[in-house]
Amino acid sequence: MVSGCRFSHARTLAAAIVAMAASATCPEKAHARPVEDATQAERQTLNAALFLVDRAVARLPIVLTAMMPDIASPGIQGWTSMGPDGNGERIFIYTGSDVFRCARPSNENRQCVVKLASVIVHEAWHFRHGGSESGAYTAQLTFLLGNQAAAEHVTDVRRSRDRAVAAERRAVEAARRLSGRPEAAR
Numbered sequence: 001m002v003s004g005c006r007f008s009h010a011r012t013l014a015a016a017i018v019a020m021a022a023s024a025t026c027p028e029k030a031h032a033r034p035v036e037d038a039t040q041a042e043r044q045t046l047n048a049a050l051f052l053v054d055r056a057v058a059r060l061p062i063v064l065t066a067m068m069p070d071i072a073s074p075g076i077q078g079w080t081s082m083g084p085d086g087n088g089e090r091i092f093i094y095t096g097s098d099v100f101r102c103a104r105p106s107n108e109n110r111q112c113v114v115k116l117a118s119v120i121v122h123e124a125w126h127f128r129h130g131g132s133e134s135g136a137y138t139a140q141l142t143f144l145l146g147n148q149a150a151a152e153h154v155t156d157v158r159r160s161r162d163r164a165v166a167a168e169r170r171a172v173e174a175a176r177r178l179s180g181r182p183e184a185a186r
Helices: 013-022 040-052 098-102 110-129 133-146 151-179
Strands: 032-034 062-065 078-082 088-094
Touching (some): 110 133, 110 151
Antiparallel strands (some): 032 062
16 A cells, blocks of 8 residues: 555555555646646536535535555545545545546536535545445435435445445455454354
């Protein structure tokens, strides 16, 4: 893992192994730009989403980027970098994602803005609490349901949560097997 660049999901063994194997680069050093340097359309898109979230979330350090990290999963929409102390450093929003492009003001699609705001809520949870996908997805789903999100968005997030939680579980089980510790009772 590159020093100074830790992604919230890298706290699981599987993500850590992928990060080491991929020799991941750190996007905030080369390709990210502060919101002040983003295009007007990108700023408007982010501001529309931030309008829907809690003020404390809106004040977190959010960076727009057109580049994904090398270890990104297909369909990535955002991620959080973690410092060496395990605390959140920055939230990154990927401007090339389908949800970001759909949320542009020119599309006038409130549902896409709600979905983008839910991505920010998800990453804000990681920023404040760490790498647990279960907690981040719970916060995201709560936000979606509280903002009358389309059923398809809620279903997509639930599927993503189920995959992420299953991957975390497999990583924990693999770590137990590698360490020689018995599996926890189910």
